[in-house]
Amino acid sequence: MSKNNKASNYNEKMLTRLRIQFIVLSMAVVIIMQGFIVYTSVRNTYNKMVAKSDHLVSSIYINILDKKPIKADARYFYITFGKDNRPRTINIDNISDISEDEALAIYYEAYETGELDGFYNGYRYCIYEKEKRTIAVFVLRSNMIDDVKKTAVSLIESSCAGIAVMLLILIFTSKLIVMPIAKAHRKQKEFITSASHELKTPITVIRADADILQMDNPDNEWIEDIKKQAENLTAMTNSLVSLARMDERNGHIKRVVFPVSDLAEEAVHSYNALALDSGKHFTYDITPDLTCCGDASSVRQLFTILLDNAFKYSSGKGNIDFKLYSSGSYIVLIVSNDVDNIDKNLTDRMFDRFYRADSTSAKITGYGLGLSIAKAIVSEHNGSIKAKMDGSQRIIIKAQLHIK
Numbered sequence: 001m002s003k004n005n006k007a008s009n010y011n012e013k014m015l016t017r018l019r020i021q022f023i024v025l026s027m028a029v030v031i032i033m034q035g036f037i038v039y040t041s042v043r044n045t046y047n048k049m050v051a052k053s054d055h056l057v058s059s060i061y062i063n064i065l066d067k068k069p070i071k072a073d074a075r076y077f078y079i080t081f082g083k084d085n086r087p088r089t090i091n092i093d094n095i096s097d098i099s100e101d102e103a104l105a106i107y108y109e110a111y112e113t114g115e116l117d118g119f120y121n122g123y124r125y126c127i128y129e130k131e132k133r134t135i136a137v138f139v140l141r142s143n144m145i146d147d148v149k150k151t152a153v154s155l156i157e158s159s160c161a162g163i164a165v166m167l168l169i170l171i172f173t174s175k176l177i178v179m180p181i182a183k184a185h186r187k188q189k190e191f192i193t194s195a196s197h198e199l200k201t202p203i204t205v206i207r208a209d210a211d212i213l214q215m216d217n218p219d220n221e222w223i224e225d226i227k228k229q230a231e232n233l234t235a236m237t238n239s240l241v242s243l244a245r246m247d248e249r250n251g252h253i254k255r256v257v258f259p260v261s262d263l264a265e266e267a268v269h270s271y272n273a274l275a276l277d278s279g280k281h282f283t284y285d286i287t288p289d290l291t292c293c294g295d296a297s298s299v300r301q302l303f304t305i306l307l308d309n310a311f312k313y314s315s316g317k318g319n320i321d322f323k324l325y326s327s328g329s330y331i332v333l334i335v336s337n338d339v340d341n342i343d344k345n346l347t348d349r350m351f352d353r354f355y356r357a358d359s360t361s362a363k364i365t366g367y368g369l370g371l372s373i374a375k376a377i378v379s380e381h382n383g384s385i386k387a388k389m390d391g392s393q394r395i396i397i398k399a400q401l402h403i404k
Helices: 003-066 100-112 142-216 221-249 260-269 272-278 296-313 344-349 370-380
Strands: 076-081 087-091 117-120 123-129 134-140 256-259 281-286 291-294 319-327 330-338 384-389 394-402
Touching: 003 076, 003 123, 003 134, 003 142, 076 100, 087 100, 100 117, 100 123, 100 134, 142 221, 221 370, 256 260, 256 296, 260 281, 260 291, 260 296, 260 319, 272 281, 272 296, 291 296, 291 394, 296 319, 296 330, 296 370, 296 394, 344 384, 370 384, 370 394
Parallel strands: 281 319
Antiparallel strands: 076 087, 076 134, 117 123, 123 134, 256 291, 319 330, 330 394, 384 394
């Protein structure tokens, strides 16, 4: 497959991914809003029905106490009890489809719920318990309850229809909406790739010319500085090219099973001499015989990046710890080191491109691309990587790689 076809496929996949993310996020917002509107509307309708029913029940109760004629535009019955809790009056004059025994059974069933007021079997009821007697009023509200249910169903159906229409609109318009974002991302990637390749030639010329000049002036510190800066630029351009290639791969790497414990052992052993020279206390704990399915060279680069970062930013004679073990279906890598005071809020930015925790220090070299590459490697292995502060003078970076 040609480079143009690969780039085209990558751009198409990126556009599709952005469209899906936009549609999912938009639909989540729409569904939440519609759900809130339906819930609020149904709740208000229900509360109005309850308030109206409670007012009716209360007026019936007051008329019973005052022994006045009851004028209520509703079907109801009431029961009065004496001190011995035996029914004294069962009035079913305003409801014709139940008998006194049925009314009494409804009362006992409602009373056994433990609630002195509420809804039961289509009735809104309230049981008034006084010292001398108990009065239970039941008003039939089944029609109003059915109306509330119908209102809820109608609102839900309307909301579903609206959500379906919105989904169709988003499907047809999402490409136009996310196209500028995808285009800006593509241009940024193309710029980084092109700039990296364009820089390689002049940097190579500068290094070659510096080598030639150094033959005549072997102790010239200016030439040595030129060579160092050229090497730094070479490292930066190589890192940019690596990031661009990872973006193009989009997680599609050649996966093979490899001994990740052995790779870790090789990586940490190469830093023992550096630890001795710099006076840092370097410890490691690697679970033996662990394997991982992925790109071995990328994982080796991940180890190197995190160890380089730890040694580079660790304070004075600080401690550096490296741990590798398995947990469930993941290989877990933890690299921690002592640091000078760092704002805890900066840990979220450490994996951004070109970000450096201490960009003002002349002693610390680099361009802030290492942790960005580490994050891309972890992402290609279906994992995650996070940084957090342990107190104010120790930082912990934890990476998880999917074993299979």
